Amino acid sequence: MFRYHKFIMKPAGLKKILYFLLLMCGVLIFYLMRYQFSPLSNLSLRLTNKQDDPDHNPAQTEKQPDVWTWRCENEKCIRYQRNRKEPEVSLATCNMLCGSMQLWPKPTGLVSLGTRTISFTVDQIVLETEFVGALEKLVKSAFSCFKENVAKLCGKSDSKNSDINSFKINVNVIKTNVTKLHFDTDESYSLTLKTIKTDLVVIIKATTFFGARHGFETLSQLIWWDEYTHGGTLKVLKGALINDSPMFSxxxxxxxxxxxxxxxxxxxxxxxxxxxxxxxxxxxxxxxxxxxxxxxxxxxxxxxxxxxxxxxxxxxxxxxxxxxxxxxxxxxxxxxxxxxxxxxxxxxxxxxxxxxxxxxxxxxxxxxxxxxxxxxxxxxxxxxxxxxxxxxxxxxxxxxxxxxxxxxxxxxxxxxxxxxxxxKWNNDTGYYSDLHDxxxxxxxxxxxxxxxxxxxxxxxxxxxxxxxxxxxxxxxxxxxxxxxxxxxxxxxxxxxxxxxxxxxxxxxxxxxxxxxxxxxxxxxxxxxxxxxxxxxxxxxxxxxxxxxxxxxxxxxxxxxxxxxxxxxxxxxxxxxxxxxxxxxxxxxxxxxxxxxxxxxxxxxxxxxxxxxxxxxxxxxxxxxxxxxxxxxxxxxxxxxx
Incomplete structure (x- = not known):
């Protein structure tokens, strides 16, 4: 048999319980605030967010001094621990300036590449052409592909660092009526890259559009992203001369x-x-x-x-x-x-x-x-x-x-x-003793x-x-x-x-x-x-x-x-x-x-x-x-x- 006892709390006891609850809430808030602003917590949250974000761009990561730099020795890029007084040289820049050219496929003709670089932005690239009709459409479309490929090197970086006023590309095509590829189509091209005052000027010469398109492709390979300079920037060789044509049609x-x-x-x-x-x-x-x-x-x-x-x-x-x-x-x-x-x-x-x-x-x-x-x-x-x-x-x-x-x-x-x-053979279809026939x-x-x-x-x-x-x-x-x-x-x-x-x-x-x-x-x-x-x-x-x-x-x-x-x-x-x-x-x-x-x-x-x-x-x-x-x-x- 259960008995019911009425329980009445005195005012003094109620006050003690309330004080205890307030104290516990204060302790909880303190620890939450401490975790929120701790370096370890922030690092963990940053890593988690960056790994989960498919659009995260490494170029935009908070820049830390890099331990390594690369030097060109015996036509190879060698990695060294960086001296504080020594300028940072990225592997990409070292590769482009050291030893063998970084062109693929390797050109068949004369290649002369400069050893100095220029920074620029995608927005500075402009096409100079006077073509009309089908050729104009093809050249402009090929230029758009080239520019898009260069832009992809930047990721989502909005770097505005530049050493020039403009990046001009001039395309000359001799046979303006050739807009289809045939076995006898001339796919050769020449590419000249030089600085004129404050502009970088590229001249692509080709017999047909198809050679000019290859010129755009080779030009894109003279450009790279340097993550060390200015926190990340596009670079291009300051000078180049390339003559090229394929061995097989x-x-x-x-x-x-x-x-x-x-x-x-x-x-x-x-x-x-x-x-x-x-x-x-x-x-x-x-x-x-x-x-x-x-x-x-x-x-x-x-x-x-x-x-x-x-x-x-x-x-x-x-x-x-x-x-x-x-x-x-x-x-x-x-x-x-x-x-x-x-x-x-x-x-x-x-x-x-x-x-x-x-x-x-x-x-x-x-x-x-x-x-x-x-x-x-x-x-x-x-x-x-x-x-x-x-x-x-x-x-x-x-x-x-x-x-x-x-x-x-x-x-x-x-x-x-x-x-x-x-x-199913019959008189109309005949029969072949040698089915090769x-x-x-x-x-x-x-x-x-x-x-x-x-x-x-x-x-x-x-x-x-x-x-x-x-x-x-x-x-x-x-x-x-x-x-x-x-x-x-x-x-x-x-x-x-x-x-x-x-x-x-x-x-x-x-x-x-x-x-x-x-x-x-x-x-x-x-x-x-x-x-x-x-x-x-x-x-x-x-x-x-x-x-x-x-x-x-x-x-x-x-x-x-x-x-x-x-x-x-x-x-x-x-x-x-x-x-x-x-x-x-x-x-x-x-x-x-x-x-x-x-x-x-x-x-x-x-x-x-x-x-x-x-x-x-x-x-x-x-x-x-x-x-x-x-x-x-x-x-x-x-x-x-």
Whole structure:
């Protein structure tokens, strides 16, 4: 049984409790105020806020005296503990003034660089030009790209430190009517940089816009951000003279967007990287047996049946946008719809429209019996409707890209077993004892349809992958060397390039053992080995110089192309797979610098430092690039090389 006792507190007790509570509140407030204003607390809060802020700019960090400075000794930047009386010299400034030039790709002509610097601001850069029409638009657009790249060096800094009144760029182009890139387009340029009174004046001279664009790119590489001077400022060399032109007219990069869809925004970033390295052909492998994301104007069913999803399609406006974006950056776009192999999903709507089987072996199992990787699929060469569809697709591509000099027909890895088992022969279609002849007949008919799609004229350079059809006796039987260019993808030791050159064919080189950037990432399917191990390092990419071995008719080598197939590449990894290895390739096909194959070190030391500087430029432009070495090596290159 519980009893209730009424409790009455006396006034004196109530006062004691109130005093105690007030005392505790005072103690709590004291400790809170002490923590709020303590140095440790402020440091912690600052670090937390800066790490969480994606827009935090290191250039705006509260400046602390730097312990280190760099001195140029024996053409290398050496790190030293700074003497208080000694001026601070940043690593970036030391690199630009010490030893080898920090230009990439290395110019082929005369280079003379000054040893003094000038500070300036982005707002002081002005373009002086008197062009009109299409050329004026291109030059101004290229200038805008240049200025944007310079601005990105600053981050969010609003530094106004300058040693000049203005930064004037004067562009002179001789052939004002050349606004499309061709094999014989002159891409040479000269760049002169000098001070006139209180102005910095740059003169870029070029035969065509494409040379002038390269001049803008080289000028951007004479500019850097110095975090030591005035708390951070843009710097440029006070004087320079550069003459430059490429060794090869075709400097390509192939990207496969069919195995995994790569969105337009990422393709544009690839083009930004290409422009930074003076690559000039974007070979777009846009479809394959896995998917058909190309939205054809004339045959919309291709993407309706073949795209991974409605949001994974390249619409006509997307392609026009990419073509224009590339042109401003000195790049032409070559779209490839591979045939007759590598054609499956997207081609499987023929029966429902009364057109019969446009493709055979589509998604056939076991895939190893019908193709090199799943899913399988090849065009049906004995169905005339297949060629009607091809002609429409070819016309779409030519209209969208405005590219009528180069056309890529595909033509690799035809599986004759697929045709042997799946084609339905009759008296009208006939039968071929050697299915290579059927392959050849398909190619001849595809070329005729391409000719019709191009207004009755076959493009001057029709590119095809090397294959069994590009070997004797089929080459001379089906491939006219006056029109056909062979893109050799097999390893150099196969020797197919030598045979083709002897027969008089023109070549684009893409040797799998050096310039396939997708290799070395392991096996993605359970059956079979990894496609092309091992990983191609940037050094192996750089040191591949196949024309030195091929020898015969070297003038028929139009250039080279690095390839990135996308079985194990998507939008999140495409940039790191390309850079900086594609940059290493770019210097090989722009300058083709010599090296001693018998030396202990095949790659010269300055290549490491120049490529690392170029990687930093790519990162400043928003690209992702693989690390070349620990950051310590960047600060102490002489101790790593």
């Amino acid at each position: 075709y400097r390509g990069l192939m990207l496969d967007t069919a195995r995994n869809f790569i969105p337009v925004v990422k393709i544009k970033k690839v083009l930004v990287g290409m422009a930074a390295n003076k690559l000039n052909v974007f070979h777009w492998h846009i479809t394959d047996s896995q998917s058909f994301p190309f939205r054809s104007i004339r045959v919309p069913k291709m993407s309706a049946f073949g795209a991974y999803g409605r949001d994974m399609v390249y619409h006509p406006d997307d392609i026009k946008d990419i073509v224009n974006y590339a042109l401003v950056r000195g790049i032409r776009v070559v779209i490839e719809i591979d045939t007759p192999a590598h054609a499956g999903n997207g081609w499987n709507w023929g029966p429902s429209e009364g057109l019969g089987e446009l493709a055979v072996c589509v998604n056939e199992q076991p895939w190893s019996a019908y193709c090199g990787e799943p899913p399988c699929g090849q065009l049906n060469p004995i169905n005339p409707n297949t060629y009607d569809v091809l002609e429409k697709l070819y016309k779409d591509i030519i209209e969208l890209t405005k590219e009528d000099e180069i056309f890529h027909l595909g033509g690799d890895e035809v599986n004759l077993e697929c045709w042997s088992r799946k084609l 059927l392959w050849g007949k398909f190619t001849v008919e595809a070329l005729q349809r391409l000719k019709k799609a191009n207004g009755g004229k076959l493009p001057k350079h029709v590119v095809m992958w090397s294959s069994n059809l590009s070997k004797k006796p089929y080459t001379t039987k089906y491939l006219n060397k006056n029109n056909i260019v062979i893109q050799v993808w097999g390893p150099l030791q196969w020797g197919e390039g030598v045979d083709l050159l002897r027969e008089g064919y023109r070549l684009i080189l893409s040797h799998v053992d050096a310039w396939y950037l997708d290799c070395g990432f392991g096996r993605w399917r359970e059956m079979g080995e990894a496609a092309c191990d091992p990983y191609r390092t940037w050094q192996s990419v750089y040191m591949h110089r196949p024309w030195q071995i091929l020898g015969t008719n070297r003038h028929n080598i139009l250039g080279g192309e690095a390839c990135l197939w996308s079985e194990q590449v998507d939008l999140d990894s495409v940039e790191a797979r390309l850079w900086p290895r594609a940059a290493a390739f770019a210097e090989r096909v722009w300058n083709d610098p010599p090296f001693d194959a018998y030396a202990a070190v095949g790659v010269a030391e300055d290549v490491y430092t120049r490529l690392n500087t170029q990687r930093d430029r790519l990162i400043s432009r928003g690209l992702v690039a693989e690390a070349m070495w620990p950051q310590w090596c960047s600060q102490n290159p002489g101790m790593c090389l």
